[in-house]
Amino acid sequence: MELHQLEYFVAVAEEASFTRAAARVHVAQPGVSAQVRTVRLTEVGAAVLPFARAALRAVTNARLAVDQLAGLVRGQVTVGMVSGCSVQILPELLAAFHDIYPGVGIALSEDGSDHLIESLRDGHLDLALIGSAGGVIPGIETAVVADEALVAAVSAGDPLTAHTSVTLDDLRDQPLVSLPRGTGVRGALDAACANRGFEPRIALEASALPMVARLAGMGLGVAILPASTPRSQDLPLHVLPIQRPQIRSRLELAWTPAAGASPAARVLIEHTRAFLRRNLQNRDPAA
Numbered sequence: 364m365e366l367h368q369l370e371y372f373v374a375v376a377e378e379a380s381f382t383r384a385a386a387r388v389h390v391a392q393p394g395v396s397a398q399v400r401t402v403r404l405t406e407v408g409a410a411v412l413p414f415a416r417a418a419l420r421a422v423t424n425a426r427l428a429v430d431q432l433a434g435l436v437r438g439q440v441t442v443g444m445v446s447g448c449s450v451q452i453l454p455e456l457l458a459a460f461h462d463i464y465p466g467v468g469i470a471l472s473e474d475g476s477d478h479l480i481e482s483l484r485d486g487h488l489d490l491a492l493i494g495s496a497g498g499v500i501p502g503i504e505t506a507v508v509a510d511e512a513l514v515a516a517v518s519a520g521d522p523l524t525a526h527t528s529v530t531l532d533d534l535r536d537q538p539l540v541s542l543p544r545g546t547g548v549r550g551a552l553d554a555a556c557a558n559r560g561f562e563p564r565i566a567l568e569a570s571a572l573p574m575v576a577r578l579a580g581m582g583l584g585v586a587i588l589p590a591s592t593p594r595s596q597d598l599p600l601h602v603l604p605i606q607r608p609q610i611r612s613r614l615e616l617a618w619t620p621a622a623g624a625s626p627a628a629r630v631l632i633e634h635t636r637a638f639l640r641r642n643l644q645n646r647d648p649a650a
Contacts, residue, residue, distance in 0.1 A: 494547020
């Protein structure tokens with residue numbers, strides 16, 4: 364079987380249509396097959412499909428490896444970032460990468476940290492900026508880029524403004540405004556509350572920290588935020604450090620050190636490690 368035949372087979376299997384497959388691989392389609400609306404794999408075809416995909420990936424990576432040895436890195440990398448994150452380190456890292464490797468395309472998407480980790484594990488992402496409550500993530504290599512204490516923030520008229528700090532137990536019965544599950548901030552909050560024997564009373568969720576702060580500023584609950592967030596919002600928020608225990612959340616760059624990664628993905632990871640060595644030593648975590 365020739366390489367182009369494998370490509371046609373995979374295209375037809377994935378598109379479930381001769382017409383769409385022909386358009387995908389840029390070939391003309393015979394008139395008879397153009398009348399076939401749907402295509403379904405046989406049992407043998409389903410068994411062969413993973414090997415056909417693997418063969419095509421191997422050929423693509425071989426071509427990219429030749430380009431790399433010739434001083435040319437081409438291909439595509441996929442990068443994820445936790446929803447609602449506004450820190451600048453990832454845009455800075457990707458801009459520097461693009462300057463060095465302009466032939467590599469970059470696809471960027473947002474999601475919850477738990478989904479980003481799964482996408483790293485299954486190979487759909489090459490690099491991700493995730494929120495974390497700390498701890499080792501099996502099979503994933505990480506580097507901390509920000510580590511902040513969480514604070515409680517309330518509107519000017521809230522009774523908690525009489526306090527200069529709060530304990531986690533003080534928040535047990537308070538309506539809280541938080542990021543959703545799957546984010547580092549929420550993971551840190553849930554874990555700390557579970558250690559104290561209760562579940563947080565989440566009144567409202569928002570996918571971005573500025574909105575969490577805004578909702579609290581309107582008197583809709585107690586916002587749980589990284590310490591740097593209230594300083595960046597033009598809102599009359601009263602900020603209360605959380606003590607006994609202090610809760611911290613992290614932002615981490617994460618990747619899978621997989622030997623089978625494409626040449627483009629490998630140079631992205633090498634670039635990330637070098638970028639972090641150069642830039643994190645003097646970086647303010649709240650920047």
